[in-house]
Amino acid sequence: MNTQDLFPYDSTILGLNGIYTTMGDNKFYINSPCIIATNKIVTKGKEYILFTHDTIEGLKITEVILIDAYYHLGLMHVIVQDIITEKIFTLEHKIESTEDQCSWSLIDANYFFDKMNEKTIKSYCSKCIDPEKKSNAAINPESCEDDLLEFEF
Numbered sequence: 309m310n311t312q313d314l315f316p317y318d319s320t321i322l323g324l325n326g327i328y329t330t331m332g333d334n335k336f337y338i339n340s341p342c343i344i345a346t347n348k349i350v351t352k353g354k355e356y357i358l359f360t361h362d363t364i365e366g367l368k369i370t371e372v373i374l375i376d377a378y379y380h381l382g383l384m385h386v387i388v389q390d391i392i393t394e395k396i397f398t399l400e401h402k403i404e405s406t407e408d409q410c411s412w413s414l415i416d417a418n419y420f421f422d423k424m425n426e427k428t429i430k431s432y433c434s435k436c437i438d439p440e441k442k443s444n445a446a447i448n449p450e451s452c453e454d455d456l457l458e459f460e461f
Contacts, residue, residue, distance in 0.1 A: 327403055328379045336377045338384060342401050345416035350374055350386075357420070358388060358399075359413040372414075379403070386414060 329337040334352045343350060350356070351374065358370045372388040375396060379385070384403040389396045399412050 328384065338377065338386075338403070340384060340401055340403050340410070342384075342399075342410035342413050344413055344419060346419050346422075350377065350414065350416070352376060355391065355417065356388070357415045357417055359415065361411060374414075388414070 327339050331337060331349065335349055336351075337347070337349050339348050345356075354374055356372055356374060358372045360368045360370070362368055371391045373391060375387040375389050377384065377386045382402060384401045386399040386401075387396065388399065399414070401410060401412075
């Protein structure tokens with residue numbers, strides 16, 4: 309049984325508006341800036357990195373497991389468990405408001421690493437493409453043969 313079953317909501321309206329949708333028993337589509345994951349889909353039982361900002365401690369990074377998520381009365385409730393302390397707590401976010409800033413971010417580590425790799429590759433490739441640099445064809449325009457294929461046995 310999902311926690312969402314205990315809190316009735318209009319799944320059609322939220323789904324059509326692209327706000328929140330349950331996807332089977334284990335996955336949720338949560339269109340919130342607080343959720344940083346591929347296609348905004350989070351999975352129960354999967355590990356995530358939780359960033360929270362505390363006025364006393366500052367930025368806090370915690371490895372968590374997603375226990376469940378549910379929508380109720382305009383608030384998105386995300387239930388997570390700290391991997392180290394095994395403490396279970398609920399994160400809340402007013403999902404339908406664009407003015408509300410996130411006091412937390414739930415990040416899929418795989419998504420994070422994929423984005424870092426993508427950025428590194430783009431950075432590396434942009435160094436290779438120099439507009440001042442001439443291509444091999446421009447250096448020797450009369451040669452239209454592929455020198456790599458011309459070898460003798």
